[in-house]
Amino acid sequence: MATSDGFPASFYGEPGVLGMLSNGISAFLVLLQNFNTAHTGNAPVGVENILAGVHLILIGGICQLVAGLISFRRYDHLSGTAFIGYAALWASYGATRIYFGALAETPATASTPHQMMNNLSLSTNMMSNMSLNATTKIPVSHFLMSIKESAIAGLVPYILLSFLLAFCSATVNYIMPFVFGAITATLVFEAVGLVASSWALVVSGVLELLILIFAIYGSAALLVKGLTQRLVLKGFGTPLFNVLLLGTPNSASAQSIGQEKKKNTKYAEPMALGFFCDTVASFIFAFYSFGYMKSFGLGAAWVSIITVAQLFSSYYAHLRQDCYHTTKFGLHATYWLIKAWDEFVVSALVAEDINVASGRVTMVGNWFFVMAGVVLCVGSLNTDVLELIHNVLFLLLTLSTIPQIPLQGYYIFFGVACSLFTAASLYGTFSRLINTIAEKSLIPVGPQPISSDQLKKALKFCRAEQGDPEPLPQTDQGSDALFYLSNGVAALSALHASSSRTNPTFLHLTIPWVLISGAIIQVYVSRLQVTGGGHFGSVISSIYVAVWATWTWFRFAGDMLQLSTEEAYGFTAGAIALLVINAFLMLIAANRNLVLLFLTAVMEVVLVCFLLSTLQRLPYELEIAMLALLSIICIYGALASLVNCIFSQRLLPMGPPLRKEKVKQESTPELPCPVANSRLTSGLLKIAGLLKEGGVCGIPTDTVYALAASCKNPQAIENIYNIKDRPAEKPICICISNVEQLVAAKPPFSPLLWEFMRNVYPGGISCIVSKGDWLFTLGVGPAYDRVGTKDSIMIRVPNLTVTGHLCDITGPLAITSANPSGEPDSTHHTMVINRLGHKIQGVLCDGDSNEVVASTVVNCLKIDEGTITIVREGCVPAVKVRQIFDRVKSAMV
Numbered sequence: 001m002a003t004s005d006g007f008p009a010s011f012y013g014e015p016g017v018l019g020m021l022s023n024g025i026s027a028f029l030v031l032l033q034n035f036n037t038a039h040t041g042n043a044p045v046g047v048e049n050i051l052a053g054v055h056l057i058l059i060g061g062i063c064q065l066v067a068g069l070i071s072f073r074r075y076d077h078l079s080g081t082a083f084i085g086y087a088a089l090w091a092s093y094g095a096t097r098i099y100f101g102a103l104a105e106t107p108a109t110a111s112t113p114h115q116m117m118n119n120l121s122l123s124t125n126m127m128s129n130m131s132l133n134a135t136t137k138i139p140v141s142h143f144l145m146s147i148k149e150s151a152i153a154g155l156v157p158y159i160l161l162s163f164l165l166a167f168c169s170a171t172v173n174y175i176m177p178f179v180f181g182a183i184t185a186t187l188v189f190e191a192v193g194l195v196a197s198s199w200a201l202v203v204s205g206v207l208e209l210l211i212l213i214f215a216i217y218g219s220a221a222l223l224v225k226g227l228t229q230r231l232v233l234k235g236f237g238t239p240l241f242n243v244l245l246l247g248t249p250n251s252a253s254a255q256s257i258g259q260e261k262k263k264n265t266k267y268a269e270p271m272a273l274g275f276f277c278d279t280v281a282s283f284i285f286a287f288y289s290f291g292y293m294k295s296f297g298l299g300a301a302w303v304s305i306i307t308v309a310q311l312f313s314s315y316y317a318h319l320r321q322d323c324y325h326t327t328k329f330g331l332h333a334t335y336w337l338i339k340a341w342d343e344f345v346v347s348a349l350v351a352e353d354i355n356v357a358s359g360r361v362t363m364v365g366n367w368f369f370v371m372a373g374v375v376l377c378v379g380s381l382n383t384d385v386l387e388l389i390h391n392v393l394f395l396l397l398t399l400s401t402i403p404q405i406p407l408q409g410y411y412i413f414f415g416v417a418c419s420l421f422t423a424a425s426l427y428g429t430f431s432r433l434i435n436t437i438a439e440k441s442l443i444p445v446g447p448q449p450i451s452s453d454q455l456k457k458a459l460k461f462c463r464a465e466q467g468d469p470e471p472l473p474q475t476d477q478g479s480d481a482l483f484y485l486s487n488g489v490a491a492l493s494a495l496h497a498s499s500s501r502t503n504p505t506f507l508h509l510t511i512p513w514v515l516i517s518g519a520i521i522q523v524y525v526s527r528l529q530v531t532g533g534g535h536f537g538s539v540i541s542s543i544y545v546a547v548w549a550t551w552t553w554f555r556f557a558g559d560m561l562q563l564s565t566e567e568a569y570g571f572t573a574g575a576i577a578l579l580v581i582n583a584f585l586m587l588i589a590a591n592r593n594l595v596l597l598f599l600t601a602v603m604e605v606v607l608v609c610f611l612l613s614t615l616q617r618l619p620y621e622l623e624i625a626m627l628a629l630l631s632i633i634c635i636y637g638a639l640a641s642l643v644n645c646i647f648s649q650r651l652l653p654m655g656p657p658l659r660k661e662k663v664k665q666e667s668t669p670e671l672p673c674p675v676a677n678s679r680l681t682s683g684l685l686k687i688a689g690l691l692k693e694g695g696v697c698g699i700p701t702d703t704v705y706a707l708a709a710s711c712k713n714p715q716a717i718e719n720i721y722n723i724k725d726r727p728a729e730k731p732i733c734i735c736i737s738n739v740e741q742l743v744a745a746k747p748p749f750s751p752l753l754w755e756f757m758r759n760v761y762p763g764g765i766s767c768i769v770s771k772g773d774w775l776f777t778l779g780v781g782p783a784y785d786r787v788g789t790k791d792s793i794m795i796r797v798p799n800l801t802v803t804g805h806l807c808d809i810t811g812p813l814a815i816t817s818a819n820p821s822g823e824p825d826s827t828h829h830t831m832v833i834n835r836l837g838h839k840i841q842g843v844l845c846d847g848d849s850n851e852v853v854a855s856t857v858v859n860c861l862k863i864d865e866g867t868i869t870i871v872r873e874g875c876v877p878a879v880k881v882r883q884i885f886d887r888v889k890s891a892m893v
Helices: 015-040 046-073 077-104 113-120 140-169 176-193 199-228 271-289 297-319 323-351 357-362 366-380 385-399 407-438 452-460 479-499 504-531 539-561 565-590 594-614 620-647 681-692 714-724 739-745 751-760 774-778 781-786 801-810 829-836 878-892
Strands: 675-677 697-699 706-710 733-735 765-770 792-796 813-817 842-845 856-859 869-872
Touching (some): 015 176, 015 199, 046 077, 077 271, 077 297, 140 176, 140 297, 271 323, 271 385, 297 323, 297 504, 323 479, 323 504, 366 479, 504 539, 565 594, 681 842, 697 829, 706 714, 739 751, 739 774, 751 765, 751 878, 774 781
Parallel strands (some): 765 856
Antiparallel strands (some): 733 813, 856 869
């Protein structure tokens, strides 16, 4: 079977089955523990808790994560957000169980906080434990309460978010609201059960049993639906209430004031998931900053897990070619992960009775996050007011953690900033989720702060050259900004490590900053750049992962491990190798732009400093200067990359490549069929001419590519069956440019059918209607018997300008997907050329399809009886089609 760049959504089945079963089984595991505790009065033993935690991570975490990822590929906003969010919840709760199990295996008391740290990897809050000394006896019950407080801090934001998910799911169907609602109530009593008597555990257990029951029924309904392609069991397809009842479309939408929103329906929108993750992380930090939890060991685990979910939101934004949200959520995930392990290290040092105040004063890696926050604020000027407010609050958040703030007010300021950011993120989660479900701006998010034209004019002043900026090449990807940001954070943090090399405490604090941003997050960046960055993909970012990881190990961890001279010489050899490799990276950068070339050149000097440090010959002033220069280059590179990618133009100069690729003079390989460019009128006329002459051509539609033949040439339609090896019993539909063509043909359609078609056309929906003599008026002519069935015909009105113009020139076209029967659809013109080019007469080239799956087919033959049937669920979800039909039917009544 031929492969393709993307799979049709139908290949993924029904991921909701896996998602709901994961929730149900996870709830059942907790149910068993709760009932056992309530019955016996004894908490589960250590091994039992550890095993339960592992099962929760595997089933509720990993299995549900898979369901969420598949849901995003099925363009399911709600399920994608909910399943990945709940995957983080169950994985975090599993980590909590493991912590409880580890605690049960420790002695009754620990002689010192340092010993307790070794046993449990727990930490003590810096503010409330400054006075501890090395001889204090701490009972295990104290740490048990600290873990419970940490778990409550994690559960509360999930309670709020779960309630929002339950409410939003009520606008889609009436099974998921019961599942999510039961989870909401369960989390409430789980939180109460951590500090109250066993009655809360009993109530929680009952609710968890309801989760299991609802999940089993919902999974069965979805499984039957997937097997039969129809709604046999009730629950899906009909919402509890119409989402449009929540408000009216916002007249001051972004599009009405000049913002150009990219439409990409291959993947669901990940913005709600990104806000979801921000809500959880900021709430946990607020809880900690105000002193309501006395340890951050478990808090670091909860935050680390939710940042993984936020990286997935960044990843799907990248797949949607949304460079702004790719950068934003990637930066937020970096910030939360660094701060989590920074606080863990700080509190661990306090538990060892080490004064970290002096080390904190010199740690200014946060200043780079402040500058990065300003970059995001500039990028959000092209979106809406909600994004701008959210970015301003993130900027406040980064300012609240600068090390120059006195230690007495540090956590209060940070806690207030986290609280404000939590509120904005919670509202953002709700508004983005509702608006994406409804595909309208029902929940207000505000207009675009500055119009795109005004923003472009302001940015053009930064350019030295005159005239309109050139378009951005397709090889410049949205991951470039995140590449610069991750290197900038690592460079500025390493700079202050060098300036404070005599302070051993500071070396502990530096490790999370350099290692996480420079190595861990850059691994993620290199994954994004696999499909971008020109011919060299992720080479530069992958090498810099090794650079910062090696740097951290030798300069910081090496000092603590007291490496011998012979061991240090091993790093000398590695530094020389990195120097040679970076020289080749400079050649790659010379093919890209001057900013990247400067970055690699400065990194070469930094690596020279690294080499000298392994030989103990390092002039630290040179290293500090180079790291400072590197961070400045990175902040400008991030700003320019983000702005240029948002507008798809070179508004901020990055500099031309020093080495330009030579244009090959070789002759272009001969194609198996004539091709034409869809953006040229001559190309459109060329394909139209081939169709009029009786040819079969590949053409783009608003979904996948299609084979087209003129309805004026019956033999051409017959040829389509031979080209595709299509079974004769499978009918072919007709494609027209607009509904007005149907009106002119005067078919005997009912008012309800007319209104329904006006609401779905143009778009990714095909309607099956009754055949009649009106098809001759439409222009079908001699092909009447070769399209549709004996009594019915399927009509398509694609939402693509070029296809509409082609139909205006040729008249109605008979179309079917451009792939051999039984194989995946073609989502790029090269796929049509490679697979069928030797059989057809031409291809109209239009690049990537807007979809990776064909249209949704709706049987409207019984629409006058008040019913429609979804024959095939394609790019438009069946739920959405039924919502439109119900709205139209209600309006007609």
